[in-house]
Amino acid sequence: MSADPYGFDTLAIHAGQDPDPRTGAVVPPIYQTSTYAQDAVGSPRLGYEYSRSGNPTRDALQECLAAIEGGRRGLAFASGLAAEDTLLRTVCRPGDHVVIPGDAYGGTYRLFAKVAENWGLAWTAVPLDDLDAVRAAFRPGHTRMIWAETPTNPLLNVCDIAALAQLAHEYDAMLAVDNTFASPYLQQPLTLGADVVIHSTTKYLGGHSDVVGGALVTATDGLGDELAFHQNAMGGVNGPFDAWLTLRGIKTLGVRMDRHCDNAERIAAYLGSHRAVSEVLYPGLESHPGHETAAKQMKRYGGMISFRAAGGPEQAVAICNKTKLFVLAESLGGVESLIEHPGQMTHLSAAGSALEVPADLVRLSVGIETLDDLLADLAQALG
Template sequence: MTDRPGFSTRAIHAGSTPDPTTGAVIPPIVASSTFAQDGVGGLRNGYEYSRSANPTRTALEECLTALEGGSRGFAFASGLAAEDTLIRSIAKPGAHLVLPHDAYGGSFRLFSRAYAPWGLLTDPVDLTDLAAVEAAIRPGETVAVWVETPTNPLMSVADISAIAEIAHALGALVIVDNTFASPYLQQPLALGADVVMHSTTKYCGGHSDVVGGALVTADETLAEKVQFHQNALGAVAGPFDAWLVLRGLKTLAVRMERHSDNAEKVAAYLTEHPGVSEVYYPGLESHAQHDVAKRQMRRFGGMVSFRVRAGEQAAVDACGRTTVFTLAESLGGVESLIEHPGRMTHASVAGTALEVPSDLIRLSVGLEDAEDLIADLDQALC
């Protein structure tokens, strides 16, 4: 075994040592809410109550930490629960945060409607414009730059290393939502980020059968703050949910390779379709940040967005005509999904600076045969 095993080896073995009692090679689902103590305060391996720690959740957190190359990992009930815990760990009323100008609608809703009354100040910025990022940071006030790359749904790619250099010089943390790329395709901590966030519902789980979130920190001091707030706020991953995500991580590498294979073929097909006016996929040389993506990503992932030349209603109609692509929100599962962001996942940002084009369609390209996916889109875009 090398000093640092490869990604797939870590994904399969980190946090998954055979059970010492039975020899089970897969960690068991420990459904207990409480744990017997060997005398008052005599905790067995640190477990007392499952909100504070649970062996199944620990296995997942150890695996996520190994995959992201971090100091410590934390598993939550959802991606938004992870975001909420992190913000409360680093910010207080009056603090300032720099956001992507095309952030995920759920994150924007959290910041603009839940935290604005609390006193958190935010500025949406085009993170591909490094001068704008630097200008938006308020030294002494800005606690973090929130980076989403690739973004949802416009697939913008931010230069993590460059943003980290700027933010750290001005006293701000860098938080990267790595959901679209997954730990397999992108390693934000190695590029200078301080925290990685995931909706583990997506590629980490990979089978559309669990809702979860995660944080991995680079710094132990920050990890201690997150641990306190996770326990105090309580939005932790349950043992069965943690087990499902841990199971998904074991096949993450092979799944992301197939997602990327299929998405590249779908994106290439869409660029040639007369009914499509624009395709957003970092793997295309025409993508504005293709060189950045090529430098910081292993491959380009399974998410593709595109605009329909005939307008909004034609885009809505196309979403309703697919038979292999399922019309549904979310992403990252083995099955392919199609959605209209303006009326579905990003309806909450309508009328704001983050509003998405009304003729936009977002695809989560799954693991089916690429030829079937292309044929399905071909008949839907007729």
């Protein structure tokens, strides 16, 4: 279906998901197959030969991803990091340079520092909300990409996507935006000038903590074709059942995100007035340094909150251990609320580096449970 005349929720439910022409099934089938019969040598039916190269269930997901991000080409992967690695190896060469956030996700930092650096890719971490710092980090002729997260994981910093796109293009570089925290429902970086969007579809897109996946969505067909070649050549694709689960999650993304935001806004306000909390990091608060930028480029402010424990690292760990409804677990974006200590969990890989997160930091993924129950759980954990 064409994306032009339809709203977000309609695209989430219908894009790439027409009823099955053979049976009329409203939900696209799971094509759980590795290979496909061919009518003659060199004549595959509908272009399908082998499921690493193409699968109808994954194609449905990819079409839907492109539609809801306002992009030209969507590509689905086995994980968010598989998507990131494919992007880097497609766009960059040994000797190239990338500017990354000064508080990048721990897995992204590990990919740059422990993997990409070994095959000759240089990188510089700077606060992306400081355009002067970003410009100063550029190495003309070598910087191929600005790699942005907004909001960032876990410090919830916000950068100006349109301004970064303009700066990147001034140097013939590319802007890639990790849109996992915001989701396409709240923010569409491609419409603001980004060249490619990255997702861990494990998070809000899947939405139920039962599938791992990743995605890239491009602003142009050319980059999409290059990435599709490497997607097949490198092989980090997701399976058909994973693709189907992600599609199922996307159908309710809009209504889930509204509830995530409703709950998070109230919880952020509550935490901001609690004596056990020294600082709340949430773009929806007017006190947040990136609030105006977030208001400009986001529909709402998302379901992720971080805060710093007034009693220091020991209290932060104790709070994480005391919650009952907030499950102590890594990941985010599911219907259930999660709590974690980034310094010892999701961002342990950055320990000892310039990207190390504060030891008193607690991160919440606010779910869609009854708000009063979540508030009561936090109250007893905070003491």
